[in-house]
Amino acid sequence: MSQPAEPPASVPYDYDVFISYSTKDSEWVRGELVQRLEAAGLRCCIDYRDFRLGAPAIKELERASTTSRKTLMVLTPHYLKSKWTEFERYMPQTADPLNEERRLIPLLKELCELPRSISYLTYLNFAASDDLESDWAKLLKELSKPLVTPPQETAPRQWLLAHPYGMPPHFTGRVAERQRLSDWLNQGTQPLFVLRALGGFGKSALTWHWLLHDVTPQQRPLVVWWSFYEEQANFNNFLRVTWAYLSGREPGDVSLREQLEHVLALLQQLPVLLVLDGFERELRAYSSLGAAYQGDDPSPPAPLPRGEASFSQRGDQERDCVNPYAEAFLRSLSSLPNLRGKVLMTTRLRPRPVEVRGGDLLQGCREEELTQMQPADAVAFFRSQGIRGNRSEIEQACAAYGYHPLSLRLLSGLVVNDLRQAGDIKAAQRLDVTGDLVQRQHHVLEQSYLDLADARQQLLSRIACFRSPVDVGILEAIRDTAYSTRELEADLRDLINRGLLHHDRRTQRFDLHPIVRRYAYDRMGTPERTRAHEQLRDYFAAVPAVETVQTLADLTPVIELYHHMVRAEQYDEAQQLFQDRLSTPLYYQLGAYQLQIELLRALFPRGEDQPPQLQNESAQAWTLNELANSYSLNGQPAQAVPLYERQNAIRERQGDKKNLAITLGNLAYMAQLPIGALQAAEANLRRRIALCQELEGEFKEAIGHQELGRLLAYRGVWTEAEVELDKALDLAEKQNAIQINCNTWFYRSLSALLRVRMGETESAAMALTAAQRSLALADEFARTSYPVEHFYVRSHWLLGAAHRVNGNLTESDHHLSEALTRCRAINVVDHEADILLALARLRVDQGQPDEALRLAEEAQAIAERSGYVLRGADVQLFLAERALGRGERAQALAYARQARALATCDGGEYTYKVTYDAAERLLQQLEAG
Structure with a gap:
């Protein structure tokens, strides 16, 4: 006999499984069984909840059997004695006596003698199981929806799809959005289309589906798909790969500037289509090593003193390209006339280079923002969840929430899990839709949270305590002993099914939408929060430290530990941890100044105009200095001045001359000099030098001399400046201080360039030699200690400037572009x-x-x-x-x-x-x- 085929996937079953059981076994069935099945995403039909009131019972039994893919018989002595359950099992057997379609699944819950009408079927034995968890897994696998293999998506051979996108299941039409993209491609005049939306709006899926289904090789014989989400997929590599693809040869020694110009020239000549997915990774806001963990809103900068730039002005910087070639590419693309080629970009933020002053778009750029789900897509989404209702009913329910994607995910979870009308869109009518749109969106989140069992509320709030995505191993390690792994996994599945929790299958991590995270965290009481953070503190304290920090990811466990210490109000312990394990790599190696500001400000719960919440006065002074340094390097020197002055007052009061010497210098050259307070800066530097001489601190004295030499060069006191720089070099040589040598040669190059501007053309050669020496010393320090990105920014800047005054414009372009890229990458x-x-x-x-x-x-x-x-x-x-x-x-x-x-x-x-x-x-x- 031939093997029968599985029923087509398109059969419109309302349920995955009808549960046939005896009401005398209801405690286990309505409790553990239904909970496990629905936590696995299965739509269950069960009498007490899904049978319609007033309808004949026999009709409801027939409806349940015929509209469910499977019928699960819970076999017990009670079940076999019941006439009703006998009728329930005969319904599917009548249509398929041999159960060849396997729609009837027997589960032996208690030992009993099976009648002939059942005994011929292979059953799952829960009554005498050797491995109950394995049997649960078999049951869930048997009841799971048949896997439907999507049709293989193929692309023309000549297209370069550098980073193919893994399409999510159940992609809905997006017909209107795809049509707009096609209209732009075929009839639009702007060469650049910016598709902008928050994370989770499906920008990548939309553009990938559109490319493979709506674009033909006849329209665009040359296509590049490039995803900036991938490792090493930066703009320089995009230029190199695209240049090679379009020209048919490797660039070799061709400079990046020439590659850029060549690609732009080919876009004028050829019907090329470039798709740049996730371009926000090339913007300052999302360019850091921690970008994968950022939300849709980049961290706002620290408050500014009265009279300084507004938040919106400073926020504009976040939309700068970190790579000057990327900036030049976008500006040229949006300005050049008569381009045959076109570029489609997906991004969370609009890049500032596509704007003119005032915020208007350049003429060659078109932008579309995705702000809500389309009604048709929302209907398709709800139906893919198995929710019943006609189009009008679903659209009406979604419209009440502005088609906001997060709200609709939560709404679908509420409907699917509704106790009275599970899976029926009418369940949405019982939600409160009074108030404005924001209130309604908040209300559906509140209802979703309150609909959870206590254990799941606690789990969601516990996940909200983390700063970044978390894997199940950590959640399992910190769970209560009475809370089994099986229960944890079931609760995680339920939170995912309800739309409250996101599971990234690629990284196997769980994360929350920022709105959900904030809500779930706020629902915890203060004692619960403290206990949670203390437990997480202990967990991350046990994570072994990385011996050699190379990336920000290496510091993630330490940053989590610091975060939980602060949240548990253990400020002194957190400060010590920051000083011992975070300060050096963040400040010197990674140049993560904005992150430093964010972390250190947590030690000032009463505001920065008050002392940090620390018991030890020396720790207060250290923290004030560290925060001031970060502000200075992050472009906020005026914000740093009062912090420096307050910590200097502490050092004066303590009589701590050694640290006072350091912080006087920091105040002078990191804050006062940039804002033009030259007299105060010089006085502080001379006092620093005097204190160092008194204390015989030659290393710190050398820094004082080099910074005084720079200040004197700005004043045009050339001879004295050279004397100070010579003193710095002599002391640095005695101390074998490579970093001081590096900076001193940098200042010598700067001084020579200033003299060139005064008309001393013979100083141009000295400027170049000194800048080359500075870069070589930066490399030497990186080899012997660790790379300091700030050294490289400075050295490449002056090396580029020196090459220009020496007439070598190509080398100048290379080094200045390198300097700007590095500068913006670390802010x-x-x-x-x-x-x-x-x-x-x-x-x-x-x-x-x-x-x-x-x-x-x-x-x-x-x-x-x-x-x-x-x-x-x-x-x-x-x-x-x-x-x-x-x-x-x-x-x-x-x-x-x-x-x-x-x-x-x-x-x-x-x-x-x-x-x-x-x-x-x-x-x-x-x-x-």
Whole structure:
């Protein structure tokens, strides 16, 4: 006899399984059995819940049997004595006497003698099981929905799909959105389409499905799909691979700038389609090593002092490309006319390079934002969950929540698990839909939470205590002993089925939507929170430390440990942990200054204008200094000044000359010098040097000399500056201090470049030699200790600037682009304006005045936002010179006056000499004319 085929997957069963049982066995059936089956995602039909009131019982039994894929018989002595259950098992047997379709599944719950009508069937023996968990697994496998293998998606051979996307199951139509993409591709005039949406809106799935089903090789014979979510899939590699694909040869020694220009030229000539998936990873907001764990809203910057830039202004920086070539690519793409090629981008944030000043899009860019599910897709989604109801009923239920994806996921979970009308959309009518849209969205979350059993509420809140996604191994390790692994897994499945918990099958981690995380955490009482964080603290304290930290991921357990200590209000222990295990790798190695600010601010629960919540005064001073340093490097020197001054007061009161010497220097060169307080900065540096000499601290004295040398160079006191830099080198050699040598050669290069601007062209060679020496020392320190990204940013910046004044524009471009990429990758704002201005000067030499002006205006915006006086003076002078070159004398006059005002600093001998003198000369020329 031939093997019968499985019923087609398209049979519209309302339920996965009808449970046939005796009411005398209801405690186990309605408890553990139904709970386990539904936690596995199965739709169960059971009499007390799913039979319609008032309908004849025999009709309901018939309906249950015929609308369920399987009938599960729970065999016990009570079951075999019941006439009703006899009728229930005969229903499927009548249509299939030999049970060839295996729709009738016997489960022996208690030992009993089976009648002939059942005994011929193979049953699952729960009554005398050797391995009950294995038998449960067999049952769930038997009752699971038949796996439907999706049709194989094939792409034309000539297309380059560098990172194929794994499509999720049950992809719904997205017909309207796909049509908009096709209209743009076929008739649209803009070469760039930005598809923007929050995480979880299915941007990647939509574009992948559209590409493989709606785009043909006849339309686009050349296609590149590139996902920035993949490792090493940065923009430089995208350029290299795309250049090779389109040109048919490897780039070899072709520079990145030439690769960029070549790709843009080919987009003008060929009907190419480039799909850039997850482009937010190339933006500053999502470029960090922890980007995979970020939510849809990048962490807001710390509050700014009165009079500084607004949050929205500083937030714009988050949308900058970390790679200048990516920025140039987007600007060119959105500006060049007559492109045959097109680029589709998916992203969480709109990249700032596609905007003109004021926020409007460039002419060649089109943007669509996905803000809600389409009604048709929402209906398809609900039906894929097995929810019953006509289109109008489902749409009406979804409309009440603004088709918000999270709310609809939660709503579907409530409907599927409703105790009165499980799986019927009418269950949604009992929810409170009064109030505004936000209140309704909050209400469905509240109902979803309250609908959970206590254990599942506690589990959800426990997961909310984590800063980042968590795997089941950690949850199992911290569970109560009375809470079995089986119960944990069942509860996790239920939370997933209800839409409250996300499970990433690729990483096998569980995570919460930020809204759910915040709600579940807030539902915990203070004692419960403290206990949870203490338990998690103990767990992460036992995680072995990574011997050599290379990435931010290596610090994740330590950061989790710190987080739980703070949440448990163990501030002193948390500060010590930060000082011992986080400070050095975050600050020196990874340059994670914004993360440092975020972590350290947790030690100031009463606000930064109050002392940190620490018992030890020295720990308070250390924390104030560390936070001030992070603010300074993150482009907020004015925010750092009061923190430095408060911790200096502590050191003075303690008589701690050693640490006072350090922090006086930090205040001077990290905060006062950038904001133009030259006189106070010099006084603090000279006092630092004196204290170090008194204490015979030659290492710290060397730092004082090198920083004083830099300040004197800005003042134009060249001989004294050289003396101070020489002293720093001598002391550094005695101490074998590579890092001091690195910085001192950097300052020598900077001083030489300032002298070039004064007309001493012979200093150009010295500037180049010193910058090369600085970069070599940065490499040496990386080999012998650890790489310091800040050293590389500085060295590449001045190496690029030195190559320009020596006439080597190609090398200048390479090093300045490298400097800007590294600078933005670690958000080290304090040199970004300098690098942008150096690039602007280079673009002038390369004959690109418009690009030079754009870069200078960007540098100006940073200087203004951050209160950088010296940098601002340089930018204003550059803008004055460019305005004069265009014949705009009035504009040049305004810029020159502003440059002189900024360069005046403290006045008298404390001016920024080079720029002040240049602005004075320019003003004399303009005012005389």
